[in-house]
Amino acid sequence: MTTTRAWCAYPNHLARDPSSTLEDIERVRVGERTTEVEVRRLTVPRCVARFDEDERDDVRDVDVDATADDLCEVDIVIDVDRGTIASVRRASREDRGELIATDETRLIVNAEGRMCLPTFADVHTHIDKAHTCERSRNINGTLAGADAACANDFKYWTVEDAKRRMNFALRCAYAYGTSALRTHLMSGEDAQSKIAWDAFVSLRDEWKGKLELQGVSLSVLSFFRDKTKARSLAQMVKSRGGVLGAAVSCSDAGGTPLDPLTTCGEDMPELLDVVFSLAKEFDLDIDFHCDENGNESSKGLLYISEAVIRNKFEGSVVCGHCCSLAAQPNEEAKRIINAAREAGVTVVSLPTVNQWLQDRDPKGEATPTRRGVTRVKELASAGVPVCFSSDNTRDQFFEYGDCDMLEVFRSSVCIAHLDRPFGSWPLAFAAIPARAMGMNEKSGLIVRGAKADLIFFRARNYSELFSRSQHDRVVIRDAFRICTTLPDYEELDQS
Ligand SMILES: [Zn+2]
Incomplete structure (x- = not known):
């Protein structure tokens, strides 16, 4: 008879009680004195x-x-x-x-x-929307379809509903080995914002010591046209200990006149100045959604980088998605990348979700040809900090996923060819996002x-x-x- 032994000999008695609850994070040591x-x-x-x-x-x-x-x-x-x-x-x-x-x-x-x-740092997620894809389906699988279905889902939202779904996502992330997680929270409408932030703040307390949690306000750039509302948003974010965010040039029509909400025509620089001056006034870091499309005219990353420099902003600035950088001619891409480096912006790529969402034919007839990933290699070799993150989880923007950063690592390696050589790419899943989140310099190492x-x-x-x-x-x-x-x-x- 052969005997099998557990593959990992890390001592089992050095385990937190599997039945322990969030309130009971006392370490359990069963009859051993291992130090x-x-x-x-x-x-x-x-x-x-x-x-x-x-x-x-x-x-x-x-x-x-x-x-x-x-x-x-x-x-x-x-x-x-x-x-x-x-x-x-x-x-x-x-x-x-x-x-x-x-x-x-x-x-x-x-x-x-x-x-x-x-352990992983997942710097760009949307756990307030997590696990809603079955009750509010994205009909055609596009970004526009996601926005419409997501708005429709709000009728189900209560603090209890949001907490149940968010906590589920956090339990998965924790079990897979994530120790820090930043989530965007719907903040454009008062009622939805209150539910999302109430649920988040309560969970942040419950998870203290197990998951470092950060919340980002998510609203469209045009939200900042109303200075009074914008100011009270920044005030709310400050009082909740959050990060200020906005979606910039981030619809299917981003960078064109057909996108009044996130591109805002020629007003983009002026509206970005409002974001930056509020962030300075309230001492907030900033985390943008930008360029989530394949349009050559979409240059949110360039405008944001210029705004960082123009406003002499010294806080942390993160830009998620940046897909349209892949659609730029090489010379223009270089110019934008140089601006991002000069501004000290951190770029987050979300390949798993953007491969699903980008370049999708609303009729479902044409095969996608773009990979949905930004120019991560060119950014990194220019000295721009690059991270990868999971983004959406079983919602209208991505119907699959479980907050498993190993899955994100694997799909990023395949989609963006991070494996010839692997080099320093593993840092992009822990140490670099941890730095963008302002964590201890040894985090992720x-x-x-x-x-x-x-x-x-x-x-x-x-x-x-x-x-x-x-x-x-x-x-x-x-x-x-x-x-x-x-x-x-x-x-x-x-x-
Ligand atoms: Zn996102």
Whole structure:
């Protein structure tokens, strides 16, 4: 008879009680006194590891080894009491044991070359709309169809409904290994805004210590024409501890006279100045939706970058989507990218959703030819921080998805060709978005002193990682295993 052992030897007793509730995040330690776990031979992307002996590595510095996909093996020591990483060293090949208890307080685990990533930062989501696609369907699958069906869904919204759906999305994100998440919240209409923000603020309190949550106001740029309403929006965002947002050149007709709501004709620079001056007055960061279309005339990213410089804005500015940059001639794309770099803007690409939504024939007859992704490689090589994020989850803008950043990583690699070489792209799913969110500089890195927030996978390389769903991944937070069971869809049914 053969016996099988669990593939991940990270000690089970270092687990939060699987039945623990959000209110009960006390660490559970069953009859053990482990204070230190050494995990040997973990395979990690070279760009996320900072070795003890050269901690001053620059974040973008990478040893390029195309044959090994820029992966390397490390030995790490986890300080269980502090919940932090105590040491990161290049793996020594000597020890081939499995699970060795050296004494009562120290455990050594051999990961046998399995992969590990820092927990994810999902910087652009819409959890207030999550899980509404069945009750309010996007009839033709286009962005315009999504906007119409989304407006129609508001009739179902209550704080209870929004909280149920948002919490479901957060439980999934947490179980998949996300530790920070920013969501846009519908803020154009008072009634909807109140529901979205009430639900969000209440959940932010409940998830404190488990998920770093940030909320962004989402309204169209033309909203800022009414200075009184715009000012009270900024005031509300400040009082809720949020980020100011707006949709700029962001409809199917973005950049054309047919888009009075988000392009606003020649008034765009003036309206952007209103956004920036309010952000300065109330000391807010800014997060835009921009250029979510394939129109060459759509240049929201350029206008926003110019507005950052013109207004001498020093806060964090994030621009999501930027799809139309792919439609620009090369020289014009270069000009826009240079402006973005000069302005210090962070760009977020949302390939999973935009591949579904962009370049779609409303009649469903023509095959899409565009990939829905911005020029991530050109942006990154020009020095613009680039992140990838999940965007929508089972709503009118994307009918699938589950807030799993590994799925986003995988689809981004395929859609944007991030794998020849992988280089520093793994930073775009944790460290770079964490910085855009203003988090600790060690967030998203495997470095001494960082929180022991890690995901262990059964896979030993990218082809194994991306060929299966990795549903059996092990997530540790503050050195403790968390429960990774996903909620059942039945929980979303109205009670
Ligand atoms: Zn979005």
